[in-house]
Amino acid sequence: MPPRKRPPANSKFQARKPADPGVHLEPFLNYLEAECGMALNTVSAYRSDIVQFLDWYRKQKPIPLSEVDLKFLSGYLQHLNKRKLAATTVSRHLVSIKLFFRYLVLEGILAESVADLLNSPKLWKYLPKVLSPEKVNELLMAPCKEDRYPLRDRAILTMMYATGCRVTEIVSLPVNAVKLQEGYARCVGKGNKERMVSLNPVAVAALEAYLQHERPVLAKRNQSEQALFLNRSGKQLSRIMVWNIVKKNAARVGCSKEVSPHTLRHSFATHMMAGGAEIRALQELLGHANIRTTQIYTHVDHSRLKAVHQMYHPRG
Structure with a gap:
């Protein structure tokens, strides 16, 4: 029996590339501003965090958002730690990701948010500096x-x-x-x-x-x-x-x-x-x-x- 031929590159049987999750960024930011009533500076901070996450996401093995699991997200936290970011900065990135995934669940794009299973890094409580x-x-x-x-x-x-x-x-x-x-x-x-x-x-x-x-x-x-x-x-x-x-x-x-x-x-x-x-x-x-x-x-x-x-x- 002759070997089965691989379908050509333009075949309809070719695996489709997962849709880019960046399409949800602007609606998410609009949701934060219009429905959550967040200040513009706060929304801007969330934008920066999610853009960094999406840039890292695109460089990984292409998978749809529905297949993102705890191991995948833990890899991003390891990526942040390798950048030698402060624990407070890593924690803020994590909050942004959790809120982004909760929004996707709210919109029916995901069935559940796996990001909620991530634990925040332990933070030291720094006392603020004051003047006499x-x-x-x-x-x-x-x-x-x-x-x-x-x-x-x-x-x-x-x-x-x-x-x-x-x-x-x-x-x-x-x-x-x-x-x-x-x-x-x-x-x-x-x-x-x-x-x-x-x-x-x-x-x-x-x-x-x-x-x-x-x-x-x-x-x-x-x-x-x-x-x-x-x-x-x-x-x-x-x-x-x-x-x-x-x-x-x-x-x-x-x-x-x-x-x-x-x-x-x-x-x-x-x-x-x-x-x-x-x-x-x-x-x-x-x-x-x-x-x-x-x-x-x-x-x-x-x-x-x-x-x-x-x-x-x-x-x-």
């Missing part, structure tokens, strides 16, 4: 005449420390959301959740000076811009610009190179705890969805813990 109240005062007064817009920079620093707002919340704050006479502002945080933040007298004075002397000059270049903090072109200040402002002034007062805009948020929270703020109130002020995120500041405030120990311990 004295060092914060130095930082707030650091902007000087050498800067192009010192009043704007001081207003940014004082507002970040007064409110504990994230950088994104500061740069996206519209000018009409700030009520100086009443001493508060309305900011929009993660998940498009709006909250009220208080402005102390130092922040109010810095904002008044900026609004009176520098913002009108900047606004002339782009009168349609509604953001509170503007760049020299009259457009909304970017997150990178705020990062540069904090870094430059932190260096002036001798702060560590690790100081960032988030350091002011951590300092705000820690100093509030030291002043006796209740953790539930602090959760609202910071805009944390989960109180467990806020609880880290109970570990940072050593002075308060020491005072409690001295007050209640029989040998205190």
